[in-house]
Amino acid sequence: MSVEAHELPLHVERDQFDPPSGISALRDRPGLERVHDSLGREAWLVTRYEDAREVLGDATRFSNARVPAVPMPGIDEEQMRAGQLLALDPPDHTRLRRLLTGEFTVKRIRRLQPRVEEIVTEHLDAMEAAGPPSDLVTDFALPVPSLVICELLGVPYDDRDDFQRRASQQIDLTLPMEDRGRVAVESRAYMSALVDRAKADPGDDLLGMLVREHGDDLTHDELVGIATLLLIAGHETTANMLALGTLALLRHPEQAALVRDDPDAVAPAVEELMRFLSIVHAAVPRAVVTDTEVAGQPLAAGEMVLVQLASADRDRALAEDPDHLDVGRAAAPHVAFGHGVHHCLGAPLARMEMATAFPALLRRFPTLATTTDVARAEFREGTFIYGMRSLPLTW
Known part of the structure; x- marks a missing residue:
């Protein structure tokens, strides 16, 4: 089964930077909306900020683990869930997350900053040496976080x-499930080989640390699942934020100048870009554990709930004039990184990478501009994580 781009479920549609008008209108209606997900399964759609925080923040009423797994040829359900933090509930989720949390503290991430600055500088040097035009996606936005996560995990960058x-392909909702299943099998085989290598000779990277310090507590499949999740999440999300965020800033030159020239403006700007863009369309589905209600809407045990993050982050309950990008506004407690026990583990790393990359790019190329009016076709639609296929720039 596949989904054509023009037949995308409402919760993964976009109008360039914005959620579609149809989904924004749902925030003003009472209750929740009945929709179908990308696999045709019925679900209740949550579009408001407070309702989103309620669902995401209550793992006892809304379960990640009880959502039926999507069958993948060649991988059984137990293997699919092993190590996949987003497919687990406490206490299984708590046990695995506790092993990783120390590697993603703000203090630990600060130690990585000099290396991230080096990586950013190296790619800016290469862009400058090659001269304009440059495709920001292939020359900067994708390779920078890819190299960072490879070094953090111990994944050979030559395999990028x-x-x-x-x-x-795994996050492309327009591909037939058979193709996505085949790619998932390939990915597992690759990660399994890396885990075997780490077991034989654990290095100083994250995978080596897990083997050395927790090898007796984690199964092989759990190590594979953890590494797979971190690798995909560690480069896909930040890469698309760097591309989309750069375009958003270029369309607001006065705000780009603020990010470029004022170091104190960078951290709030990152939060505002996260809120405004919310590139993960929706949180992974939750299953209702026991009969309950949200926004006055009765929900029966076993039903599925989808939380539309992009809509929640454009709610007037969160920010004044939420459809306007304002990097100078006080940072709002957005849900672009999720909320509750499944709040993004790598958020400190993503924030640091963006806070390093955006001002460095704008300082290096103060006349940065798109080569043409970016057409809708260059936005990457039909994927779990929104982004851009290319972003041609000149200076």
């Missing part, structure tokens, strides 16, 4: 073309 291709 293959793992980037597999990651892109």
Whole structure:
């Protein structure tokens, strides 16, 4: 089964930077909306900010683990869930997350900043040496976070073309499920080989640390699942934020100048870009554990709930004039990184990468501009993580 781009479910549609007008209108209606997900399964759609926080923040009423797994040929359900934090509930989720949390603290991420700055500078040097025009996606936005996550995990950077291709296909909702299943099998085989290598000779990277310090507590499949999730999430999300965020800033030159020239403006700007863009359309589905209600809407045990993050982050309950990008506004407690026990583990790393990359790019090329009016076709539609296929720039 596949989904054509023009037949995308409402919760994954976009109008360039914005959620579609149809989904925005749902926020003003009472209750919740009955929709179908990308696999045709019925679900209740949550579009308002407070309702989103309620669902995402209550793992006892709304379960990640009880959502039926999507069958993948060649991978059984137990293997699919092993190590996949987003497919687990406490206490299984708590056990695995506790092993990883120390590697993603703000203090630990600060130690990585000098290396991230080096990586950013190297790619800006290459762009400058090659001269304009440049495709920001292929020359900067994608390779920078890919190299960072490869070094963090211990994944050979020479393998990036293959793992980037597999990651892109795994989150592509327009591909037939058979193709996505085949790619998932390939990805598991690749990660399994890396885990075997780490077991034989654990390095100083994250995978090596897990083997050395927790090898007796984690199964092989759990190690594979953890590494797969971190690799995909670690480069797909930040890469698309760098591309979309750059375009958003270029369309607001006065705000781009603020990010470029005022170091104190960078951190709030990152939060505002996260809120405004919310590139993960929706949180992974939750299953209702027991009869309950949200926004006055009765929900029966076993039903499925989808939380539309992009809509929630454009709610007037969160920010004044939410459809307007304002990097100078006080940082709003957005849900672009999720909320509750499944709040994005790598958020400190993503924030640091963006806070490093955006001002460095704008300082290096103060006359940065798109080569043409970016057409809708260059936005990457039909994927779980929204982004851009290309972004041609000049200076």
